[in-house]
Amino acid sequence: MPKVWNILKNYIQKERLMTISNILVMGVTFLLLGIFIEVVVLSQTMLKYLEDQAQITVFFKDEFGEDKIIPFKDSLLSDERISEVTYISKEEALKIFKDINQDQPVLLESISASVLPASLEIKTKKITDLDGLTNELQSKDGVEEVRFYKDVIQKFKSVSNTVYIVGFILVVVFFLISYSVIISSLRTAINSRGQELEVMRLVGAKDSYITKPFMYQGVFFSTISAFLASIIVFILGFVESKLGVFSRGLSFGFLPKVFMNPVIFSLILAFILILSGFVLGYFGSKAAVKKYLKY
Amino acid sequence: MSQIEFKNVTKEYIPGNKVLDDVSFSIEKGEFIFIIGPSGAGKSTIIKLLTREEKPEEGQVVFNNQDISNIKPEEMPDYRRKIGVVYQDYKLLNSKTVYDNVAVSLEVVDSDEQEIKSVVPNVLSLVGLLDHSSYYPQELSGGEKQRVAIARALAHEPDVLIADEATGMIDPDVSDEIVELLEKINSLGTTVIMATHDQRIVDKLTKRVIKIQKGKLVSDKKGGKYRA
Numbered sequence: 001m002p003k004v005w006n007i008l009k010n011y012i013q014k015e016r017l018m019t020i021s022n023i024l025v026m027g028v029t030f031l032l033l034g035i036f037i038e039v040v041v042l043s044q045t046m047l048k049y050l051e052d053q054a055q056i057t058v059f060f061k062d063e064f065g066e067d068k069i070i071p072f073k074d075s076l077l078s079d080e081r082i083s084e085v086t087y088i089s090k091e092e093a094l095k096i097f098k099d100i101n102q103d104q105p106v107l108l109e110s111i112s113a114s115v116l117p118a119s120l121e122i123k124t125k126k127i128t129d130l131d132g133l134t135n136e137l138q139s140k141d142g143v144e145e146v147r148f149y150k151d152v153i154q155k156f157k158s159v160s161n162t163v164y165i166v167g168f169i170l171v172v173v174f175f176l177i178s179y180s181v182i183i184s185s186l187r188t189a190i191n192s193r194g195q196e197l198e199v200m201r202l203v204g205a206k207d208s209y210i211t212k213p214f215m216y217q218g219v220f221f222s223t224i225s226a227f228l229a230s231i232i233v234f235i236l237g238f239v240e241s242k243l244g245v246f247s248r249g250l251s252f253g254f255l256p257k258v259f260m261n262p263v264i265f266s267l268i269l270a271f272i273l274i275l276s277g278f279v280l281g282y283f284g285s286k287a288a289v290k291k292y293l294k295y
Numbered sequence: 296m297s298q299i300e301f302k303n304v305t306k307e308y309i310p311g312n313k314v315l316d317d318v319s320f321s322i323e324k325g326e327f328i329f330i331i332g333p334s335g336a337g338k339s340t341i342i343k344l345l346t347r348e349e350k351p352e353e354g355q356v357v358f359n360n361q362d363i364s365n366i367k368p369e370e371m372p373d374y375r376r377k378i379g380v381v382y383q384d385y386k387l388l389n390s391k392t393v394y395d396n397v398a399v400s401l402e403v404v405d406s407d408e409q410e411i412k413s414v415v416p417n418v419l420s421l422v423g424l425l426d427h428s429s430y431y432p433q434e435l436s437g438g439e440k441q442r443v444a445i446a447r448a449l450a451h452e453p454d455v456l457i458a459d460e461a462t463g464m465i466d467p468d469v470s471d472e473i474v475e476l477l478e479k480i481n482s483l484g485t486t487v488i489m490a491t492h493d494q495r496i497v498d499k500l501t502k503r504v505i506k507i508q509k510g511k512l513v514s515d516k517k518g519g520k521y522r523a
Contacts, residue, residue, distance in 0.1 A: 199386050203447065204376035205403030
């Protein structure tokens with residue numbers, strides 16, 4: 001182990017500028033990689049929150065009283081597609097109206113409970129069932145209007161899907177960039193020591209003797225850069241948690257029922273980045289030194 | 296049994312352009328051989344085939360009964376340690392001292408510190424540079440640099456020492472010293488192959504001379520002269 005540190009120390013002392021520029025370039029690449037993953041997860045979380053709040057509101061005609069609405073509500077609960085039904089009476093509707101319009105006393109004076117319709121707020125297990133259910137409810141007796149803010153959710157869903165796809169492509173692209181940055185920086189280092197390596201090979205150096213220092217360099221720079229990027233990613237996660245934007249935590253498109261604390265997620269993401277740094281460093285350096293081992 | 300055999304070797308760097316054409320010869324253990332010929336005759340190609348920097352298109356290069364084209368990559372370091380090579384341009388590492396330049400050939404095979412401390416002074420003493428151990432290559436003359444290169448080639452006691460135009464960059468008096476050193480090494484049992492176009496040295500030593508011209512072996516004589 002001390003030999004590894006000696007090799008790295010010697011290289012860093014000799015090539016300070018190269019060391020700094022390599023760490024900066026790879027660090028920024030890993031940071032962007034982390035941020036793209038974070039953006040994808042945030043957009044998935046926002047979609048999940050929006051989907052969970054998505055509901056159909058069914059307004060009833062005045063003549064369709066509470067004695068008819070409650071049995072109707074019970075019949076809806078037996079529908080497998082429906083997860084939750086909340087009854088909002090005329091009085092409750094007035095209370096909500098007053099809460100929303102507290103700053104408009106003139107308007108509040110002119111409104112009474114009898115003016116506002118009673119309603120049912122219906123949530124489904126799957127957001128895809130909202131559309132069909134809306135159509136079914138519109139034709140029911142006593143129903144005056146059915147409201148479903150389909151466009152907003154559809155628009156956000158399409159934006160979120162775009163973010164998901166673009167994010168995924170960018171993550172792959174940044175992986176490839178990190179890989180090529182490692183290879184090109186090591187090739188530069190190898191070329192600058194071309195004569196030394198040639199002499200080593202001519203005097204019978206084992207492959208491992210020639211490649212080890214470069215393997216150490218590649219893995220070290222890549223892992224250190226990923227580590228620095230992961231610190232920033234962790235801080236972002238910590239700030240996200242303190243802001244408390246997502247009360248239930250972060251959600252993932254491929255794990256619909258899982259919610260994770262942003263701090264824990266950023267810890268996992270930091271670990272993934274460091275692991276990626278190590279793996280990319282290992283394979284990148286292996287690819288970089290490979291062509292110098294051909295006999 | 297010959298130590299080295301070239302059996303009908305043909306080498307082409309560009310298809311159709313033969314640098315060596317059906318060359319055959321053998322070298323016994325402990326021989327001192329000159330390979331002579333004008334520039335571009337194919338001398339360096341013979342050296343490169345021996346060090347396995349190149350492979351022949353046709354024929355075989357055999358070392359101790361093994362066709363060296365068949366040596367696996369993982370066995371190459373072992374093979375290279377059986378052959379010490381000295382080049383015209385020395386190929387010394389300017390960032391390392393004389394001692395370290397010689398030690399590098401032992402370090403690369405993971406020799407322990409004790410072995411390095413015993414071998415390096417011995418070979419430096421053999422080439423007469425023990426008192427220059429701490430010098431850097433840029434502080435040495437051409438002849439001294441070549442001695443360091445010889446010491447490095449000898450560090451892991453090779454069976455064969457190859458000198459590729461080793462006196463090409465040094466003046467005649469110093470060249471004589473280098474050749475004397477090679478003779479001394481040869482007298483200790485190491486086969487020496489010297490590629491050169493220095494007529495004076497070849498004629499002075501009257502050793503076996505293999506002459507290459509336009510890729511063909513044109514003469515192979517014991518006690519030969521450059522223009523014989």
